[in-house]
Amino acid sequence: MRAVDAVMECLKAEGVDVVFGYPGGANLPTYDAFYDSDIKHVLVRHEAGGGHAAEGYAKATGKVGVCFATSGPGATNIVTPLTDAMMDSVPVVFFTGQVRTDLLGTDGFQEADTFGITMPIVKHSFMIQHPTEIPRVIHEAFHIARTGRPGPVLIDMPTDLTRVEIDYEPVGDVRLPGYQPTTDGNQKQIRLAAKALANARRPIFYTGGGVISAGASAELTELVRADRFPITSTIMGLGAYPAPDPQWVGWLGMHGTRTANYAMDEADLIVAVGARFDDRVTGKLSEFAPRAKFVHIDVDPAEISKNVPAHIPIVGDAKNVLARLLTEYRAQAADPSRLDAWWERIDGWRTQHPLRYEDSTDSEIKPQYLIEALYEATKGECVVASDVGQHQMWAAQYYHFDHPRRWINSGGLGTMGFGLPAGMGAAVGNPDLTTLVVSGDASIQMNAQELATCAEYGIPVKVFILNNGYLGMVRQWQELFWDRRYSHVDPGRWPDFVKLAEAYGVAGFRFEDKTTLVEDIRRAIATPGPVMVDVRVTREENTYPMIAPGAAARDMVG
Amino acid sequence: MGEPGTKELLSLEELEASVSGRSGRKHIVSILVENKPGVLTRISGLFARRGFNIDTLVVGPTDDERFSRITLTLDGSNHPIDQVTKQLHKLVNVLKIRDLEPADTVARELAMFKLAADGPARAEILQIADIFRGRVVDVTRRSVIVELAGTADKIAAFERMVRPFGLVEMSRTGEIAISRGRGET
Ligand SMILES: Cc1ncc(C[n+]2csc(CCOP(=O)(O)OP(=O)(O)O)c2C)c(N)n1
Numbered sequence: 001m002r003a004v005d006a007v008m009e010c011l012k013a014e015g016v017d018v019v020f021g022y023p024g025g026a027n028l029p030t031y032d033a034f035y036d037s038d039i040k041h042v043l044v045r046h047e048a049g050g051g052h053a054a055e056g057y058a059k060a061t062g063k064v065g066v067c068f069a070t071s072g073p074g075a076t077n078i079v080t081p082l083t084d085a086m087m088d089s090v091p092v093v094f095f096t097g098q099v100r101t102d103l104l105g106t107d108g109f110q111e112a113d114t115f116g117i118t119m120p121i122v123k124h125s126f127m128i129q130h131p132t133e134i135p136r137v138i139h140e141a142f143h144i145a146r147t148g149r150p151g152p153v154l155i156d157m158p159t160d161l162t163r164v165e166i167d168y169e170p171v172g173d174v175r176l177p178g179y180q181p182t183t184d185g186n187q188k189q190i191r192l193a194a195k196a197l198a199n200a201r202r203p204i205f206y207t208g209g210g211v212i213s214a215g216a217s218a219e220l221t222e223l224v225r226a227d228r229f230p231i232t233s234t235i236m237g238l239g240a241y242p243a244p245d246p247q248w249v250g251w252l253g254m255h256g257t258r259t260a261n262y263a264m265d266e267a268d269l270i271v272a273v274g275a276r277f278d279d280r281v282t283g284k285l286s287e288f289a290p291r292a293k294f295v296h297i298d299v300d301p302a303e304i305s306k307n308v309p310a311h312i313p314i315v316g317d318a319k320n321v322l323a324r325l326l327t328e329y330r331a332q333a334a335d336p337s338r339l340d341a342w343w344e345r346i347d348g349w350r351t352q353h354p355l356r357y358e359d360s361t362d363s364e365i366k367p368q369y370l371i372e373a374l375y376e377a378t379k380g381e382c383v384v385a386s387d388v389g390q391h392q393m394w395a396a397q398y399y400h401f402d403h404p405r406r407w408i409n410s411g412g413l414g415t416m417g418f419g420l421p422a423g424m425g426a427a428v429g430n431p432d433l434t435t436l437v438v439s440g441d442a443s444i445q446m447n448a449q450e451l452a453t454c455a456e457y458g459i460p461v462k463v464f465i466l467n468n469g470y471l472g473m474v475r476q477w478q479e480l481f482w483d484r485r486y487s488h489v490d491p492g493r494w495p496d497f498v499k500l501a502e503a504y505g506v507a508g509f510r511f512e513d514k515t516t517l518v519e520d521i522r523r524a525i526a527t528p529g530p531v532m533v534d535v536r537v538t539r540e541e542n543t544y545p546m547i548a549p550g551a552a553a554r555d556m557v558g
Numbered sequence: 559m560g561e562p563g564t565k566e567l568l569s570l571e572e573l574e575a576s577v578s579g580r581s582g583r584k585h586i587v588s589i590l591v592e593n594k595p596g597v598l599t600r601i602s603g604l605f606a607r608r609g610f611n612i613d614t615l616v617v618g619p620t621d622d623e624r625f626s627r628i629t630l631t632l633d634g635s636n637h638p639i640d641q642v643t644k645q646l647h648k649l650v651n652v653l654k655i656r657d658l659e660p661a662d663t664v665a666r667e668l669a670m671f672k673l674a675a676d677g678p679a680r681a682e683i684l685q686i687a688d689i690f691r692g693r694v695v696d697v698t699r700r701s702v703i704v705e706l707a708g709t710a711d712k713i714a715a716f717e718r719m720v721r722p723f724g725l726v727e728m729s730r731t732g733e734i735a736i737s738r739g740r741g742e743t
Pocket of ligand 1 (some may be wrong): 387389390391392415417439441442444466468470471473474
């Protein structure tokens with residue numbers, strides 16, 4: 001069969017039911033194979049949209065996302081989603097077309113050194129050398145993308161090598177001698193960790209996106225509830241432990257809750273699971289959690305002791321390790337009352353410093369209120385994909401996630417333009433749940449073209465733009481740290497978002513009145529198909545609380 | 559120290575002081591890799607991204623044709639090395655990495671020196687080469703090429719000795735290394 005038909009067979013064998021992509025000269029052969037294939041292909045309107053859609057699909061379903069692009073500009077357009085997927089450990093396989101092998105290195109038409117350009121931003125990549133290796137490479141790519149610490153894998157396919165007849169034989173298992181992720185945690189270390197937990201008087205669980213990747217929410221929840229352990233997570237880890245909940249102290253870091261940050265500051269034992277001590281979490285590293293010993297559980301050994309030295313490192317899959325840690329912990333028969341004083345302290349912070357904002361006294365919509373209204377109108381039964389900026393922080397603060405894979409955001413790279421395509425991919429992957437996209441008036445314009453894709457395929461995302469007329473997060477930093485010198489954060493002119501929606505064939509609304517907001521939201525969400533809502537919110541509102549850049553967590557402001 | 563987000567200016571001293579965790583010794587890193595496209599670029603990229611200067615780098619076949627051995631030397635006094643070796647382990651085409659302990663390692667390199675050797679200097683050069691167990695591999699009326707194998711220190715010492723006679727050029731391979739004793743490197 002043709003090599004490109006073998007590509008389709010391999011995708012099927014990997015359980016792929018939908019891909020996102022965009023054709024061009026160098027991947028014409030592959031697109032010819034799509035013509036007869038049962039695999040659903042979503043034609044995006046920009047390859048960056050395709051890459052983020054594949055990420056959103058992967059984050060919402062736990063399956064590997066797939067994105068196709070042509071050579072040259074198609075390939076350079078996926079550089080941002082590739083980097084994003086690398087930073088947030090998202091399993092996506094990217095297929096790029098490449099010029100014919102005899103043109104390689106000659107600056108042939110639409111040639112870009114895709115393999116070279118993307119090398120630092122992939123978990124692994126392949127450049128096809130011979131048509132017969134295509135099937136094996138595809139299965140290796142999927143295997144690498146989904147196992148260990150997940151991540152993006154790229155396959156660059158010179159067009160002539162895809163125009164060949166090959167003998168296709170289904171590939172059994174893949175064998176990669178240099179790739180053997182450790183999934184089984186060391187038993188001795190797990191026992192040590194259980195002892196440390198049993199002895200700790202001020203313990204806290206600090207979890208990250210890794211728990212969600214590992215599908216370890218149930219194990220985490222059971223372990224945390226095996227005693228009255230307080231738990232916080234990174235913004236990437238929301239939903240792994242159900243919130244709200246008495247043991248949940250909110251997320252931590254730059255815009256996390258005071259309770260979570262103070263608890264980390266005073267903890268004597270921090271159990272980090274699938275989290276990487278990012279600078280947005282630790283604040284000033286030298287003053288981070290000064291009293292704590294660290295248990296660090298991660299499938300990626302390179303994360304352990306990277307930023308904070310671990311006292312009890314455990315390399316392994318979170319699902320495996322947490323289940324065994326639970327057994328070991330139970331065997332310790334620890335006395336729960338040792339945590340009484342700790343909870344008194346935590347509850348004190350909780351009462352004294354809840355997340356709060358000053359609501360308007362008239363019909364003005366505060367951005368935080370909008371998120372609360374979204375939560376109320378949907379009862380939390382949604383997937384929420386977010387863009388990047390203040391709205392992202394408010395969405396994470398005021399919407400609550402009681403299931404994993406419901407909160408989809410760009411945490412590591414902070415990619416504006418992520419929200420709409422990622423929400424689109426999530427909606428395609430999980431059609432049973434409503435998908436909300438929370439965006440900003442600036443972010444939405446970075447991939448607004450995907451509204452056309454949503455309209456064409458009837459992908460029913462409900463987009464809410466927190467329209468403050470500013471590049472809000474940057475404005476906030478200029479206000480707080482650069483003497484209010486507002487440099488290029490007020491674009492002056494904005495499109496009419498209602499007309500923009502309608503131009504793309506998407507229902508458009510504008511909401512400006514707080515008093516009817518919850519009802520209005522229900523009406524917008526009940527509108528069939530894709531919807532975009534321009535919500536006029538307070539112009540200069542800051543995201544609080546905040547650890548100022550370079551400051552210690554205990555010195556949160558606002 | 560300030561962060562890019564704040565307007566407070568940084569002093570150069572602060573910047574320099576913020577580089578921490580130096581190991582303070584030279585490292586010889588031996589990496590067993592699959593013979594796959596791009597593997598050398600991936601490895602050198604991991605070092606480059608973290609600001610390492612690779613002093614020498616040698617790639618060659620091993621006793622198993624599927625694999626090559628890369629030997630590189632680094633001045634670890636500028637950067638902590640364990641983060642980069644952990645990252646190297648994650649590369650799919652990397653099988654094994656050893657940060658070799660100098661005391662337990664035999665390291666050698668090969669160098670060739672082209673020397674101006676007119677008249678009386680010639681005899682003296684040949685004598686020095688002999689002391690260093692170098693071999694003359696090419697002779698013309700006005701020059702000789704000396705080949706020399708040994709530790710990096712020995713080669714540097716030879717270079718110091720012959721430089722005054724007129725060193726036309728020198729080419730060095732960089733060190734290869736193998737661990738002492740029965741175990742595999
Ligand atoms: C691609 C990209 N460019 C620039 C930035 C820097 N940046 C972070 S937040 C932000 C402003 C976002 O504005 P908006 O989408 O309106 O959201 P708001 O903060 O107002 O809620 C900018 C420019 C970024 N994160 N991503």
